[in-house]
Amino acid sequence: RRKFDDEEAEDSDVLDSWDAAEDSEVEREKAKKAAEAKAKAEAEAAANKKSKAQRVAERQAARARQLAEEDEESSDEETEAQKRERLRATEKESDLRHAEDLFSGISISSRKATSAANAVLLDANDPNSAIDLAALPVFNPTTKAQFELLRNTLVPILTANSKKAHYSLFLQEFSKQLAKELPSDQIKKIASTLTTLSNEKMKEEKAAEKGGKKSKAAKTKTTLAGVGRPTAAADTSTYDDAFGE
Structure with missing residues (x-):
């Protein structure tokens, strides 16, 4: 047992x-x-921590790739007018999406009450596309990072017009109005920064001009070196034979 x-x-x-x-x-x-779920949650949290500018840039890059693919797939028989119209339509759609992304997803078409001074129409043919810029978070910065976001948002948009005829005059008046409410010592600092920038640009322009002159002078010297140089000693034997000397 x-x-x-x-x-x-x-x-x-x-x-x-x-x-x-x-x-x-x-x-x-x-x-x-549990570990996999935690890793996924951390990855999502990291993605959500991306700055607004990063998210906008990623969306713009994706949109640019999409437009390029659509352009390649377009028919060879498409006329120039049709191509321009298609590109204009896609560009308009891209601008509207960019505005929605940049301005924290604010619904553009549903905004009715806007300040007349700050109202901007994203589409001239659509009155409901008006938005009040002053109501957008990006235009109400309080921290250094928020001011940097505002700068990074505005600079590419404005400098895209730098080659246009009225840009210089616009920038002079624009800078003056922006700095008008600052005390004189702060305005002096800004003026000093612009003076430094002016000096740097002047040096770059002089260096480029000097490089161009050197290249031209070297080319001229090479050309002149081949002019007036005898290729061989003069042959006088013919004259000696003619006179029987």
């Missing part, structure tokens, strides 16, 4: 060992799933 009891005890120990192994496997699977 004792022998049977011992065998039953051994069988029970084996079963307990199997149960423990199964429990351990289940726990490992649970731990693995």
Whole structure:
């Protein structure tokens, strides 16, 4: 009888060992799933921490790729007028999407009450596309990072017009109005920054001009070096034979 009891005890120990192994496997699977869920949550959190400018840039890049693909797939028989119209339509759509992304997803078409002074129509043919710039978070910065975002938002938009005829005059008046409310010492700092920029640009222009002159002078020297140089000594033997000398 004792022998049977011992065998039953051994069988029970084996079963307990199997149960423990199964429990351990289940726990490992649970731990693995929990780790995967945590990693996914951390990745999503990191993506959400991207700055607004980064998200806008990514969307713009994706849109640019899409436009390029559409352009490649367009028919060869498409006329220039049709191509211009298609590009204009896609550009308009891209601008509207960019505005919505940049301005924190504010619904453009649903905004009815806007300040007349700050109202801007994104589409001249659609009165409901008006938005009040003063109501947008990007135009109400308080921290250094928010001011940097405002600068990074405006600079590319404005400098895209730098080659146009009236840009210089616009910038002079624009800068004057922007700095008008500042104290004189702050205006002096801004003026000093612009003076430094002016000096740097002047040096660059002089260096470029000097490089151009050197290149032109070297080319002229090379050309003149081949002019007036005798290719061989003059042959006077013919004249000697003619006079019998």
